[in-house]
Amino acid sequence: MEKPSRRDLLLASGALGAVGALGAGAPAQALWTWSPQGSVVGAGAGADPRTVWDDEADPLVASLIDRGAVPQVNKLLREWTKNGQALPAGLPADLRVFIEKARALPSWADQAKLATAFKFNEKRGLYLGVLYGFASGMISTVIPKEARAVYYSQGGADMKDRISKTAKLGYDIGTRNAFAPDGEMIVTCVKTRLVHAAVRHLLPKSPHWDKVADEPVPISQLDMMVTWHSLPTTVMRQLKSWRVPIPAAEADAFLHSWQLTAYMLGIKEEYIPNSWTAAESQAKQSLDTVLAPTPEGIKLADILLDLGAQLDGTVLSRSVLTAFTRFLLGDEIAGWLKLPRTPVFTGILETAWMPFIAVREGLLPFPLAPAAYWTLDEFIRKFVLLYVSEAKEISIEIPLTNNPN
Ligand code: HEM
Numbered sequence: 001m002e003k004p005s006r007r008d009l010l011l012a013s014g015a016l017g018a019v020g021a022l023g024a025g026a027p028a029q030a031l032w033t034w035s036p037q038g039s040v041v042g043a044g045a046g047a048d049p050r051t052v053w054d055d056e057a058d059p060l061v062a063s064l065i066d067r068g069a070v071p072q073v074n075k076l077l078r079e080w081t082k083n084g085q086a087l088p089a090g091l092p093a094d095l096r097v098f099i100e101k102a103r104a105l106p107s108w109a110d111q112a113k114l115a116t117a118f119k120f121n122e123k124r125g126l127y128l129g130v131l132y133g134f135a136s137g138m139i140s141t142v143i144p145k146e147a148r149a150v151y152y153s154q155g156g157a158d159m160k161d162r163i164s165k166t167a168k169l170g171y172d173i174g175t176r177n178a179f180a181p182d183g184e185m186i187v188t189c190v191k192t193r194l195v196h197a198a199v200r201h202l203l204p205k206s207p208h209w210d211k212v213a214d215e216p217v218p219i220s221q222l223d224m225m226v227t228w229h230s231l232p233t234t235v236m237r238q239l240k241s242w243r244v245p246i247p248a249a250e251a252d253a254f255l256h257s258w259q260l261t262a263y264m265l266g267i268k269e270e271y272i273p274n275s276w277t278a279a280e281s282q283a284k285q286s287l288d289t290v291l292a293p294t295p296e297g298i299k300l301a302d303i304l305l306d307l308g309a310q311l312d313g314t315v316l317s318r319s320v321l322t323a324f325t326r327f328l329l330g331d332e333i334a335g336w337l338k339l340p341r342t343p344v345f346t347g348i349l350e351t352a353w354m355p356f357i358a359v360r361e362g363l364l365p366f367p368l369a370p371a372a373y374w375t376l377d378e379f380i381r382k383f384v385l386l387y388v389s390e391a392k393e394i395s396i397e398i399p400l401t402n403n404p405n
Helices: 006-013 057-066 070-077 093-102 111-142 144-152 159-172 185-205 207-212 221-241 248-264 276-286 295-311 318-336 343-360 373-391
Strands: none
Touching: 057 070, 057 093, 057 185, 093 185, 111 144, 111 159, 111 221, 111 248, 111 295, 111 318, 144 185, 144 207, 144 221, 144 295, 159 185, 159 295, 185 207, 185 248, 221 248, 221 276, 248 276, 295 318, 318 343
């Protein structure tokens, strides 16, 4: 008889809730007490989201993989790029039915808020690009479940490609027509939902992942909300700490665009927070309590810093990227990621960043601008340009394998 894997044992013992029991060094996640009353629909069964995955996409994609349909599906779906575009002929009928349902916006989608969200994205595009890329990207390396899933899945073997694909989502959400028929965000989300379903089917077969995972199937609803908080919640926290003035309507609209993103990614409405207050209360319980180093996260952070340096050997040198990461995430996380100290760049950021933001925001007269103003401005412009240019022509495809390493 085949030896049962750790995952089988976890499943058999019903130890799903005992998160942290096997994740070496990872903090245990507290019981789920967040109320669905704080969600976009104000109600729900309140099931622990660690025990919920995607009951529509998962069996479908598992079946597509098992019946050998994925290469043809990927080829056909390359043609599907616009939200309102008819699906390509020749897709399997069950997939077509799924996508037609999954691409529909929920009743609570608010076009006026989406228009304001675009205004906000346009005004704050540079900060958002830097924060998605740096704060969110680097935090993902200290979210143990995400780090392990990313490292041991197919994308872990080619991080440059993976980052471009993820950057596409960050790019699409900021466009004027993101969720409109001629936009691309719905397509990106629905394809990502299919990719996540594939990962749930494939990753449990990885002996590397199986050895370290503390859940039977990756990317639960809770995992998705944790990662979600690493994006808009982290960005909003950071903008506030930089004292960037944000009118309430814009903050609300930015949240709305991310609520819709969560929905289109297959996150159940009862877990999607209905306000920033609700989001903060959920993030405190879900994101803030799980951050921890893992060997996989440390390797991913190292790869990410190298990739930045490869993109541009000058302004985006590894030392600058390292200093910026430490500056954004703090000494504790930088220590977890074994980032060396870079006193010169850290010193520049510590003294010049806040005045730099104040000048950009018109809160400090230009003559008082720090000498480092243009260097910092060039840095963020260059970073965002590279990040976005990588993202534009990307096609997100259903994987068929894990990372062999
Ligand atoms: C793939 C975004 C949550 C693990 C992707 C892709 C995007 C994305 C855009 C497609 C890129 C690609 O194919 O490489 C998001 C967003 C999330 C989220 C916006 C939450 C709001 C998660 C979570 C995990 C995860 C919670 C794991 C715990 C993965 C993996 C892949 C993937 C392993 C596939 C990599 C591959 O093998 O190619 N995600 N994701 N994601 N995501 Fe997520």
